Amino acid sequence: MDEVAAALKEMGIETEEFAFTDSNDVSSVTQKAAASCDVVYIPTDNTAASNAEAIANVLVPAKVPAICGEAGLCAGCGIATLSISYYDLGVTTGKMAARILRGEADISAMPVEYTTATPMFNAALCTEYGITPVDGYTALD
Secondary structure (H helix, E strand, C coil), rough: CHHHHHHHHCCCCCCCCCCCHHHHHHHHHHHHHHHCCEEEEEEECCHHHHHHHHHHHHHHHHCEEEEEEHHHHHHHHEEEEEEEEHHHHHHHHHHHHHHCCCCCCCCCCCCCCCCCEEEEEECHEEEEEEEECCCCCEECC
């Protein structure tokens, strides 16, 4: 969240953070966010993912779109994501582990590796909000 807030601040966009601790306060926290924000960013989070429908039930009627941290969450309550492929992440992690096990890399000195993010959009919610997806984004399945 700090990285996202810093990047948005550099672009002159004001941010406010909201957090829920468990599924019991997802709706109330989402209502507070919807009441004070034009758009919300929901990072990859298990509580959010398991409560995507409850989040959508607040945001959609309020006409507040969500940008999500991954495709599964976006499919439930978001309009767009730069999502990683968990398969590709597993392949990258496996290759890193193989280098360690073969003695080709020292885990304490090994750099963090990344996979490519895929820009995706939720066609149904974009239609609901009247939003035209940005070029280069593909529809979620």
